[in-house]
Amino acid sequence: MIRGIAALTLLLLLAAFLWYTLRLSEEPLDAPAANPPVPPPPASTVLTGGPGHTPMTFVDSQQCRQCHAEIYDEWSTDQHATAYSEPNFQTFTENYTRIECLSCHAPKPMLETGIENDPLLRDAGRISGVDCLTCHVKDGRVHGTLGHTAGCDGLLEPRLKTSQACYHCHHTHNLFKEFLASPQYKEGQTCQDCHMAPVERALAKGSPVRKTRRHFIHGGGHDSEALKKTLTIDLKAEGRKLTVTVTNVGAAHGVPGEINNRQIRLEVSVLVKQKETVQGREVEMENEISAWKREFMAPPRLARDKIPSTQIMPGEPRAIEFELPVDHGRIEAVLLYKLEKTMLLGEAVEMARAELKF
Ligand code: HEC
Ligand code: HEC
Ligand code: HEC
Ligand code: HEC
Ligand code: HEC
Secondary structure, three states: OOOHHHHHHHHHHHHHHHHHHHHHHHHHHHHHHHOOOOOOHHHHOOOOOOOOOOOOOOOOOHHHHHHHHHHHHHHHOOOOOOOOOOOOHHHHHOOOOOOOHHHOOOOOOOOHHOOOOOOOOOOHHHHHHHHHHHHHHHOOOOEEEOOOOOOOOOOOOOHHHHHHHHHHHHHHOOOOHHHHOOOHHHHHOOHHHHHOOOEEEOOOOOEEEEEOOOOOOOOOOOOOOHHHHOOEEEEEEOOOEEEEEEEEHHHHHHEOOOOOOOOEEEEEEEEEEEEEEEEOOEEEEEEEEEEEEEOOOOOOOHHHOOOOOOEEEEOOOOEEEEEOOOOOEEEEEEHHHEEOOOHHHHHHHEEEEEEEEE
């Protein structure tokens, strides 16, 4: 009897084992279909921290693409990715012969140079501009804000969560000085808050969803949506005095930026209804009787001490007064953004528009 139960148990155990191993052997069949082609990293680098562990080493941003494809694609459309390769840069550096221009556009990893120091020009792979290695890698090891060693063997670099992450290349002009004096800085905002939009997603294929940021470091002069939220125009007429106030509400630093080719143009027109005779009939027309222009821009780099800047500082209301030539009419004002001061006005981005009847 006991032998019978033992035999039955053994049989059941054998059946369970067979069922289990069969199931196991099925699993690898669907796994590759669900998770195609990323080759696993070498076994010795998957588990970290243990004795004899060899850390993963990285020498090329292409390696990151394998696992962080979405972040890589975002970065590829960004100005940082084309900082070295874009035609303008090639032209202005006289085909890369002006060596003094190259260091910020193809820098060595900033964590190796030291964030607080000026960038150093790297020797190889300059074409990928400001790439993944520039911001994340030190001595071949990935650094991030999670600070856990899974995935690509990441180490903690808390400064990547702060504006210091941008200091290395963006501190040479006045931008940081302006930022530190801005209301946004005092409220605790960082460069990332405006230039790296928050998003919830998996950082790598098969990883958990996390609160993180986009790598399209947008919001600059090439982003027309950001430009439309940067400045406001306010019009006030008292008697014959017109006050046009342009306020920097959207940027935590001077607007436009400090590259001297940017230009913002304010155009103000005064329109009045006038009776005119057209083909023998009297008609009412609205005609422009006065037009004013103002330009806002940074002075050329070398003349900074001589030519005053007309950039609009964060939170600053810039009030400009004009003398109205009539008592009644309509005012139209528009702000136009030109990436290059030689750009045609028709190609400029409209930042803001206002109208007033007086
Ligand atoms: C200290 C770092 C640094 C150096 C040195 C440097 N640049 Fe730049 N460059 C930048 C940064 C940062 C930006 C983006 C700044 C901005 O948009 O306000 C930029 C932007 C540019 C752009 C893009 C302009 C556009 O229209 O988008 C060009 C072209 C350029 N630089 C050319 C040069 C040339 C030519 C030199 C040498 C005379 C030079 N850079 C030296 C950091 C540097
Ligand atoms: C100009 C600097 C810069 C470049 C270039 C850059 N990153 Fe980042 N990256 C950052 C910053 C800053 C953060 C942290 C943002 C935040 O506050 O959450 C970040 C966050 C990340 C994260 C999320 C984990 C973490 O540490 O917060 C991953 C993954 C990542 N980057 C991968 C990449 C890859 C891959 C590339 C190249 C395709 C790249 N990055 C290029 C600056 C950069
Ligand atoms: C073999 C796949 C793989 C490769 C290759 C890879 N990563 Fe990762 N990485 C991951 C995974 C998985 C995580 C963890 C994601 C999570 O837990 O949300 C991660 C995390 C990170 C983090 C956060 C690190 C931390 O601990 O703070 C950063 C930053 C990052 N990767 C950047 C990069 C960069 C830059 C490269 C290329 C130099 C790269 N990764 C290459 C898979 C990879
Ligand atoms: C290693 C150097 C470096 C670091 C670090 C860096 N940048 Fe840049 N950044 C550049 C260069 C160079 C350019 C000019 C690219 C070009 O040629 O247009 C640029 C351009 C920009 C632009 C202008 C885009 C446009 O539309 O013209 C913005 C915005 C920007 N960076 C924001 C940031 C922020 C935010 C950080 C920090 C998270 C950061 N950068 C970190 C070098 C850097
Ligand atoms: C409150 C939002 C905000 C913050 C914070 C902010 N910026 Fe900007 N930034 C903007 C807007 C809006 C623009 C577009 C207007 C312009 O280009 O003049 C811009 C433009 C830029 C440009 C491009 C200028 C050009 O000429 O193309 C650079 C570079 C830049 N920011 C870097 C930074 C850095 C570095 C920090 C942190 C020190 C920072 N920004 C903080 C909103 C912000």
